[in-house]
Amino acid sequence: MAIIVQKFGGTSVANPERIRNVAKRVAKNFDQGNDMVVILSAMAGVTDSLIHLAGQMADSPDRRELDVLLATGEQTTAALLAMTLKSMNYPAVSLLGYQAEVVTDHNYSNARILDIGASRIKEMLEKRNIVVVAGFQGTDAEGNITTLGRGGSDTSAVAIAAALKANVCEIYTDVDGVYTADPNVCSKARKLDKISCEEMLEMASLGAKVLHIRSVEFALKHNVTVYVRSSFNEEEGTMVINGDHDMERPVVSGITYSKNEARITLKKVPDQPGIAAKIFSPIADAKINVDMIIQNTRAEGQTDLTFTVPKTEFKKALDIERKVAEQIGAEQVLGDENIAKVSVTGIGMKSHSGVALKMFDCLAAENINITMISTSEIRISCVVEEKKAELAVRVLHTAFGLDREE
Amino acid sequence: MAIIVQKFGGTSVANPERIRNVAKRVAKNFDQGNDMVVILSAMAGVTDSLIHLAGQMADSPDRRELDVLLATGEQTTAALLAMTLKSMNYPAVSLLGYQAEVVTDHNYSNARILDIGASRIKEMLEKRNIVVVAGFQGTDAEGNITTLGRGGSDTSAVAIAAALKANVCEIYTDVDGVYTADPNVCSKARKLDKISCEEMLEMASLGAKVLHIRSVEFALKHNVTVYVRSSFNEEEGTMVINGDHDMERPVVSGITYSKNEARITLKKVPDQPGIAAKIFSPIADAKINVDMIIQNTRAEGQTDLTFTVPKTEFKKALDIERKVAEQIGAEQVLGDENIAKVSVTGIGMKSHSGVALKMFDCLAAENINITMISTSEIRISCVVEEKKAELAVRVLHTAFGLDREE
Structure with missing residues (x-):
């Protein structure tokens, strides 16, 4: 008999009909003799509505109270699923974060899970x-x-699966x-049958649409x-696999892109020791x-310095660097929001050379100009x-x- | 410096604008140096919406899970008011039932408060x-x-006021x-300036529109x-006063009526020992x-027996008594839903005779026929x-x- 943790996202519990479908799926797995733990998100759109409501009360809502408010979304779906299962004559019980002993740090709205006691979950499973x-x-x-931040229910699910030593954590x-x-x-x-946790982390821009990145870190x-x-x-x-089980993995697993960044360039910066700190400290201070x-x-002892920031922070970062440029005597600050980052990711790269070269050649052949490059052990961007x-x-x-065979 | 408990009902927190008004009222009392504890209901209509949602999931929703669902209503308003106060630069913190240590019995949907620890509330007040x-x-x-049943927030407020030995519990x-x-x-x-708890309890049909009856019992x-x-x-x-502070109270404090009852009559019941038990046991069993x-x-050793039940239970009670009538050999069962109970209530009745007579005379003068009478120490119905x-x-x-002077 296996312990199965299943997590259902907001679109999967968006209305009563879909919650009923979730109940049927869970019940089927339970009937097969498995111990079932189900983690739910709020109904699609509910978290945004609650944030909007908070925005009507305060320009910048107190984060402790915002979390109290947002937590109602998942409380609602958990109660609704449990009562649906009960009405189908299945034994079911809902538990909120504190009842499931999900202990986090104090960082409201973006808390990290420190520990899961899970004694109550285990007691309920035993019954x-x-x-x-x-x-x-x-x-x-x-x-x-x-609350754990957007997409945090994935992390709840993986953390609870870890605490229970569950056989699998299924993310629906x-x-x-x-x-x-x-x-x-x-x-x-x-569609990939398998992917490693490491690749999933590097494919953040793609992965984030499917899995909360912090949940992958937790799984790893x-x-x-x-x-x-x-x-x-x-x-x-797709099975997200931990460790190096599969020796015949392809060199490259996926191609991702992101349009969420913008570029800032400081032209003719005096090339002196400590200049980088002067440029980046105020950016770090602004988080x-x-x-x-x-x-x-x-x-002539001058250098050009280019870096990327999230597009949402572009204006703020540009203002900061214009002031910095004056202080340090840089000639000019340029900004560009019309950029994208394209990445090739694959755990097989570790043992295969030539991936970068192939990437550059391929883009050059299409007249796509590369303006910045960064690499990790298993990714080139x-x-x-x-x-x-x-x-x-x-x-x-x-x-x-990677193209699908027709 | 006083400890003031203020409770605001659903219409008082029905939208962001009204929550802001509540915040201003609370802040004003806080500025006067009082220790403030605020108890909130859910926004008007929210509890009904949640019950409707539960009804879409199950014909008869599991009561434990229904309570988990309903509790989100008050969680929402508590968070919204606390964040509003914070945005006005007042120190505020929301506490849910379990955080405020409101301990109840196991009777979901209609639980009774057993104890209030209130250590967290006191700690927060001290800060x-x-x-x-x-x-x-x-x-x-x-x-x-x-959850404490409809109107239960009044009881929450009075119970917390009792636990804190608050100077007053204000119900808005x-x-x-x-x-x-x-x-x-x-x-x-x-409008009455003052009324005793005892009168308030007897004026249940009127009182229930203003105060949850259980909260008055708790206050008493x-x-x-x-x-x-x-x-x-x-x-x-109106001040609801405990004990006999005011000696000059009027004989009668109020006139109330209720249309929530219906009457059942069993005609020609054999007048034998134990017959009342046979008639009322199945009614009690049906709660x-x-x-x-x-x-x-x-x-001829026969009797007619008439009693009243809540109108919502009328059909059920009638069916039960028809079966009973067959078993015990009563001739006929009659039912009447078109009745009302009119009551005269006043703690001064204890020491004044003639109230009942005056009531009967007055109704007779208007050709209003009385079909049943019941009395308590301070009420005649x-x-x-x-x-x-x-x-x-x-x-x-x-x-x-009692008429207002023009």
Whole structure:
């Protein structure tokens, strides 16, 4: 008899009819003799409505109280699913974050799970209950309600699966798995049967649409097998595997892109020790994440410095750097929002050389200019013109042999 | 410095604008140096919407899960008020039932408060916080969420006031106090400055529109002073006073009526020992409350037996008694839904005789026929034809000198 943790996202519980479908799916697994723990998100749209409501009360709502408010969304769906199962004559009980002993840090709205006691869940499972847990929420050490940030129910599910040593954590969502590329951009994208946690992390821009990235980190750390599949059909999904089980993995698993970044360039910066700190400290102080950085040394003791920030922080970062440029005597500050980052990811790259070269050649052949490059052990990313991002994805998808066979 | 508990009902927190008004009222009391504890209901209509939603999931929703669902209503308003106060730069914190240590029995949907720890509330007050508590909810000894039944937030407020030994428990509602009669029926009704808890309990049909009856029982038992007033104006309300402070109280405080009952008569019941048990046991087994009972002895060892039940239980009670009548050999079962109970209530009756006589005379003078009578120490109730209830209220109101001076 297996312990199965199933998580259903907001679109999967968006209305009574869909909640009934979830109940039937859970009941089927229970009838097969499995111990069932179900983690739910709020109904699609509810969290946004609650944030809107909070916005009517305060320009910048107190984060503790916002979490108390947002936690009602998952409380609602958990109660509704449990009462649906009960009305179908299945033993079921809902548990909120604090009842399931999901202990987090104090960081309201974006809390991290520190520990899951899970003694109540285990007790309920021993009594052969289907345990329905409100996702996205926990409590800090003082018993204040916290939430885990957008997509946090995935992390709730993986963390509870880890605490229970569950056989599998199934994430039911509105897509039917992880693809080699966004199918909306690349019609030849294939669904992957398997992907490693490491690849999933590197494919953040793609992965974030399917799995909360922090949940993948959790799966990697606690050795949880995650299975992503659709709640709207019975198709096989994608297994997110921990460790190096599969030796015959392809060199490249997927092509991703992101349009969420913008670029800032400081021209003719005096090339002196400590200058980088002067440029990046105020950005860090403003809690803006810098992703890629390149530096081109010019003649005459001057250098050009280029970096990327999230597009949402672009204006703020540009204002900061204009002041910095005055202070340090840089000639000019340029900004560009019309960029995209295209990435090739694959755990097989570790043992195969030539991937970067192939990527550059392929983009050059299509006249796609590369303006920045960054790499990790299993990923190569290039910044290109925003309008060429989709084309870049398609040509790379073909070049690395990922196209679906017709 | 006083400890003031304020409770705001659903219409008082029905939308963001009204929640802001509540915040201003609370802040004003806080600025005057008082320790403030605020208890909130759900927004008007929300509890009904949630019950409707539950009804879409199950014909008869599991009561434990229904309580988990309903508890979100007060959680929402508590968070919204606390964040509004914070945005106005007041220190505020919301507490849910379990955080405020409201311990109840296991009776989901209609739980009774057993104990209030209130250590967290006291701790927060000591730090000069405005403490906002979600009303209507608690947890049982196992930590399951319970709710207190319709109007239960009043009881939350009075119980918390008792636990804190608060100076006053102010109940803000959409009426501006307790009246000598329903002003919709009797245009000359006057607002009472004061009323005793005992009278309030006896005036249940009137009182229930203003205060949850269980909260008055709680106030009586724990010696809490309750002050009922409107949240929509600054007018003085009605003080519900515990004990016999005021010696000059009028003989009669109010005239009330109720159309929520129906009458059942068993004709020609064999007058044998044990017959009453045979008639009322099946009613009790069906958990139907019997209010008034009268028995008219006829000739020939037969008797007629008449009693009243809540109108909502009328059909069920009638079916039960038809079976009973067959078993015991009663001749006929009659039912009448078109009745009303009119009551005269006043703690001064204890020391004044003649109230009953005056009531009967007054009704007779208007050709209003009395079919059943019941009395308590401070109340006399008569059953009359439903269509004459309002008339009865008005003539009694005048006869007992309650009319407002023009």
